[in-house]
Amino acid sequence: MEEIPFTRTLIGKEEEEEVLDTLRSTLIGTGVKTEQLEREFAAYQGTTHAVGTNSCTAAMHLSLHALGIGPGDEVITTPITFVSTASSIVYTGATPVFADIEPDTLCIDPACIEAAITERTKAILPVHLYGQPCDMDRILDIARRHNLKVVSDCAHAIEAEYRGRKVGSLGDTACYSFYATKNMTTGNGGMLVTDDDNLTQLIQSQRDHGMALGAWTRYQTGEFQEYPMVQLGFKYIMWDIPASIGLHQLRRIEQRHRKRLEVAARYDEALKSLADHVELIKTHENIRHAHHLYVIKLRGVSRNRVAAGMEKRGIGVGIHFRPVHLEPYYREKHGHTPGECPVAEDAGARVLSLPFWPEITEAEILRVVETLGDVIIECRDS
């Protein structure tokens, strides 16, 4: 029987033609296509500015750095995320502080954020996990009361809304990933959005070696110009080949989101038959879920054995995520130990991500659920 992959990327003719158009132009670096994607992405998110980067990790690092976070500071984040959320904090010289998660949604728990605040805390870095917005009313309230910055990890949350607003329009900056598996992809790439004019200028310079004017701006004037380095910067800039792909991915995102909703609802329904061993992830009220991943929590059966059983039967699965604070690096270099975030540690041992993309068929969904049932019985009985 044919394998069912964990995810599938959809690249259309439009992307192919746009990339060819860019390749045949005089500048394939950062130029018109990057600017166009920035404009269209800002309009989609409802923010004043969007700044293209080469990854979400770079966007998070740039945000924290430009907001003045550095050695001696602490930034509170969740342990149930991809490792790079916490890496972006470590890059600045600050310390990531891991706050536990809500048991039913797996998003960061605002009560645990509040409990983790010290006089060194400078920012909160919530992750809108699997595409579900965190409890932003409470997080923004905590930030206001303690004078903290809020940088959102929106890697999963391009289409996500909170109380009718795009979730990335809340807080100081929000950072998006266009990595190969994301809801919209450019292969690798990212974007940062904000309403802050001064911060945008700082970040535009810092993403491009700390130059006063970006290469594209210099090129556009058609006149000789000097381009002084006014601060230390990074090579984090987006360029026109990935931007060409992104333009058409963005234009298709709403239509594909409707299918994501249907696929998630179909899984919810089909998995009811496995309720003894499968817990669904709950959602907050007043949100629009971006449905980047479809994740379940297993109960009374070994997650790793189920994952191996699924793979053996040709069904791709994933684990999102193992708790970051228990990664060898954080144990060895930051002294973290088990027991610090019990809810995250329990979830991290039980989560399993099932095959999920907008065009997955009804037959494929049913085969995934049926196989999961068989594998659970096998793992439970042996």
Ligand SMILES: Cc1ncc(COP(=O)(O)O)c(C=O)c1O
């Ligand atoms: C929650 C989360 N944050 C950040 C990232 C990093 O994104 P990028 O690869 O664009 O740096 C990922 C990527 O998988 C992610 O899942």
